[in-house]
Amino acid sequence: MEDKKSIKYWSMSSDKVLEELNLTTDGLSSEDAKLRLQKYGENSIKDKKKTSGLILFLSQFKNPIIIILIIATLISAATGEWIDALIILAIVLGSAILSFFQEYSASNAIEKLRAKVQAKTIVLRDGKLIEIPSIKVVPGDIIKLSAGSLIPADGLILESLDFFVNQSVLTGESLPSEKESGIVAKDASMEERINCVFMGTNVHSGSATVMVIETGSDTEFGEIAKKLTLRPPETDFESGVRHFGYLLTKIMLILTLTVFAINVIFKRPPIDSLLFSVALAVGITPQLLPAIISITLSMGSRSMAKAGVIVRRLNAIENFGSMDVLCTDKTGTLTEGTIRLDGAMDFEGQSSDDVFRLAYINAKLQIGMTNSLDQTIIDAKDIDISNVKKQGEIAFDFTRKRLSVIVQDDNKTKMIVKGAFSSVLDICNSVQTRETQKSIDDTTLAKIQKSYADWSNQGIRVLGIAEKIITLKEKYVVEDEKDMVFMGFLLLFDHPKADVSKTIVELENKGVSLRIITGDNRLVATHTAQSVGLKVSGILTGSELMKLSDEALLNKIETTNLFAEVDPNQKERIIMTLKKRGHVVGYMGDGINDVPALYASDVSISVDNAVDVAKESADFVLMENSLKVLNNGIQLGRTTFSNTLKYILVTTSANFGNMFSMAGASLFLPFLPLLPKQILMINFLTDFPAINIARDSVDSEILEKPRRWDIGFIKRFMITFGLISSVFDYLTFTILFVGFKAQHGIFQSSWFVFSILTELLILLIMRTQKPFYKSKPAPILIYSVAIVGAITLILPYVRPINKILDIEPIRPLILIALFGIIVMYIITTETAKHYFYKSKWRDNNVNRKNKRIL
Numbered sequence: 001m002e003d004k005k006s007i008k009y010w011s012m013s014s015d016k017v018l019e020e021l022n023l024t025t026d027g028l029s030s031e032d033a034k035l036r037l038q039k040y041g042e043n044s045i046k047d048k049k050k051t052s053g054l055i056l057f058l059s060q061f062k063n064p065i066i067i068i069l070i071i072a073t074l075i076s077a078a079t080g081e082w083i084d085a086l087i088i089l090a091i092v093l094g095s096a097i098l099s100f101f102q103e104y105s106a107s108n109a110i111e112k113l114r115a116k117v118q119a120k121t122i123v124l125r126d127g128k129l130i131e132i133p134s135i136k137v138v139p140g141d142i143i144k145l146s147a148g149s150l151i152p153a154d155g156l157i158l159e160s161l162d163f164f165v166n167q168s169v170l171t172g173e174s175l176p177s178e179k180e181s182g183i184v185a186k187d188a189s190m191e192e193r194i195n196c197v198f199m200g201t202n203v204h205s206g207s208a209t210v211m212v213i214e215t216g217s218d219t220e221f222g223e224i225a226k227k228l229t230l231r232p233p234e235t236d237f238e239s240g241v242r243h244f245g246y247l248l249t250k251i252m253l254i255l256t257l258t259v260f261a262i263n264v265i266f267k268r269p270p271i272d273s274l275l276f277s278v279a280l281a282v283g284i285t286p287q288l289l290p291a292i293i294s295i296t297l298s299m300g301s302r303s304m305a306k307a308g309v310i311v312r313r314l315n316a317i318e319n320f321g322s323m324d325v326l327c328t329d330k331t332g333t334l335t336e337g338t339i340r341l342d343g344a345m346d347f348e349g350q351s352s353d354d355v356f357r358l359a360y361i362n363a364k365l366q367i368g369m370t371n372s373l374d375q376t377i378i379d380a381k382d383i384d385i386s387n388v389k390k391q392g393e394i395a396f397d398f399t400r401k402r403l404s405v406i407v408q409d410d411n412k413t414k415m416i417v418k419g420a421f422s423s424v425l426d427i428c429n430s431v432q433t434r435e436t437q438k439s440i441d442d443t444t445l446a447k448i449q450k451s452y453a454d455w456s457n458q459g460i461r462v463l464g465i466a467e468k469i470i471t472l473k474e475k476y477v478v479e480d481e482k483d484m485v486f487m488g489f490l491l492l493f494d495h496p497k498a499d500v501s502k503t504i505v506e507l508e509n510k511g512v513s514l515r516i517i518t519g520d521n522r523l524v525a526t527h528t529a530q531s532v533g534l535k536v537s538g539i540l541t542g543s544e545l546m547k548l549s550d551e552a553l554l555n556k557i558e559t560t561n562l563f564a565e566v567d568p569n570q571k572e573r574i575i576m577t578l579k580k581r582g583h584v585v586g587y588m589g590d591g592i593n594d595v596p597a598l599y600a601s602d603v604s605i606s607v608d609n610a611v612d613v614a615k616e617s618a619d620f621v622l623m624e625n626s627l628k629v630l631n632n633g634i635q636l637g638r639t640t641f642s643n644t645l646k647y648i649l650v651t652t653s654a655n656f657g658n659m660f661s662m663a664g665a666s667l668f669l670p671f672l673p674l675l676p677k678q679i680l681m682i683n684f685l686t687d688f689p690a691i692n693i694a695r696d697s698v699d700s701e702i703l704e705k706p707r708r709w710d711i712g713f714i715k716r717f718m719i720t721f722g723l724i725s726s727v728f729d730y731l732t733f734t735i736l737f738v739g740f741k742a743q744h745g746i747f748q749s750s751w752f753v754f755s756i757l758t759e760l761l762i763l764l765i766m767r768t769q770k771p772f773y774k775s776k777p778a779p780i781l782i783y784s785v786a787i788v789g790a791i792t793l794i795l796p797y798v799r800p801i802n803k804i805l806d807i808e809p810i811r812p813l814i815l816i817a818l819f820g821i822i823v824m825y826i827i828t829t830e831t832a833k834h835y836f837y838k839s840k841w842r843d844n845n846v847n848r849k850n851k852r853i854l
């Protein structure tokens, strides 16, 4: 095939394009498709996120501090200190390899999981319509698109019906644009090419048959994606981590520069001083943070996958744990989702075959959107409508909430409307009795309303059916839906799920309040809510919402937990308002009408059998539509959050404290308190237990409430425990230097051992809010602490490592003194921790407005 764009396919008739590209409307054979797949490659934009191993390895060195360290080391090598330089480089490399392997295996696991949820497309292959993964679509395929489809490639429309496409991703235009086959000018812009569809956009309503012209990175979307990386907005967690990074960088810079300057002023050798201060900086940077995050997230996503939740956007896991409001639609989540037809009734409430026939015609002939409701009607009873000829259709949309077909039936042209009860009643002015038609007076209206209310109160979904005789014309529009005759009701029932009430209580206990946002009417919604044990504290309907100002809604929203008769934009508005109130809001939905709300929420959740656009906009996809699965997910989200925070707290207390004291000590001592290579070795050894924090167990108390990032908390923590650690550090300095008159060799060796041991013990203490002996760490954490502790104690005696690191055996008396200090340190920290959490740990339900979030 020649270059397809050069033929400007949009400016040619579809027949001409078919001819030009040697295609037919019968689609490809599977043989041909296979060849084309080889030739054009898979239909996906080369995923830039999938970083190669090499890039990931190099990224371990992207930290400027590491680069400075390497440069400084090379300089010191040039001045003759090449053995030390080699040692430093070896340790730096060792650290990088450690975190690289951890991160690499984590990110691989995630890729595999993500591939589990794929968008699918219906294509014509070997003359049959089949569903294939969208990445297997090739140029030349004939595909069928309907409402909710994610358009998999660029193509030319062959046939369409009321086909509206949402192209905002590409053109920024937020309203859906109508598309149909035809010819446009050669130089037409993307917006003007109304005969084309583009990858990445989605079908708002209607349906179409499309010939695929370009796939993968040859598409318009691919062109754009090449130029920019579309970055989703930052989550709370991401910005938290970023700010934490800034905070440490600031401290680190000040510290490094000061230490360096002072050492230079005291006329110490500049290269040594530089290496020392840079090594300190390395000690302070939480360089394991990316690895820790990758591991916790990948472990989280793996266990979530086991629990039936596929994570599409990793960083949202943390948000999952901090979510305190969960909004959900009704069908399929609270109810079984398998709708049963309970009957078709005339306006007086008597069972009526005529009404069913109208509903059947409407459901059978509509082609706008495949949906379970119409399927239920078609499956309920098979009737022969072969003499009914379709003339037109006004597709369903979630604002109008009705669907019209225009047919030739009984020699008459009729419009048959089916839709939400009030939306249908609104357009009727008369009613069909058994004998005749009469206009709707107050008594009739009251009667109709009463039947509707009675059914609804039993949890039955009521649809209205109406018809009228209409003149035959080319095209029908929404304005034609008026002056109709109300024909009757269609009753549908959907069982509430059995286990939902238990899960709602569990969620409530976890600090997550459930709210229902549904398009169904308020009576049915209330009934369903009650039957699943959700206490309705307040209801708002779509029309009430419309009248409320943003401020009024902001006031009302806290007490409202049931929203009924809402349209897609109102769903979004509700989510936005809840967010404004400071909640971390989750939204769970499966239809196109849920997409705006999914986008607006902090945590978007969909299900495997949802429409593609909904799945595509979700952070999480549940393999089964159940609240229970979700409940497990929240637990894992909180575990992930907790372990990341643990690492930060451990690093900012012991590690940070140590480095800080050393900076201070370097001012008073006539020698360096530790050699640069020793600092790096401490850092390297303590990395092993630290990285296992990602795999640690979490106290159940911590999982009870949603938690948020709070930089204030971390700062207070850092200052409190940093100070305590400093006090003991200076005590140690004094005892060593003054008490034991230790000179540099013995001083550095003692300090080396002391540093590592305190860091290990602090890790065990800080990992829990409870007294450390009351919380059981994961075995791997205990082992790594024990092994590193043992290594540290014997290292001064092991040749040649002790020589390489310049550490020597420590006198027993000094060792005893060090142990004494360590015991006191532990007792003090435990006590301080107890009071600290008692007074300051009140970050549950943090309000976005009141507290700065880290």
Ligand SMILES: Nc1ncnc2c1ncn2[C@@H]1O[C@H](COP(=O)(O)OP(=O)(O)OP(=O)(O)O)[C@@H](O)[C@H]1O
Pocket: 328, 329, 330, 331, 371, 373, 374, 396, 401, 402, 403, 418, 419, 420, 421, 461, 462, 463, 517, 518, 519, 520, 521, 591, 593
């Ligand atoms: N195919 C259809 N034909 C006619 N009316 C329909 C159709 N689909 C939906 N409706 C009407 O539109 C209303 C809103 O649709 P729907 O219930 O799917 O919205 P929702 O917000 O997704 O609700 P849910 O919480 O039940 O998922 C329905 O209650 C029904 O009255």
Ligand SMILES: [Mg+2]
Pocket: 329, 330, 331, 590, 591
């Ligand atoms: Mg729905």
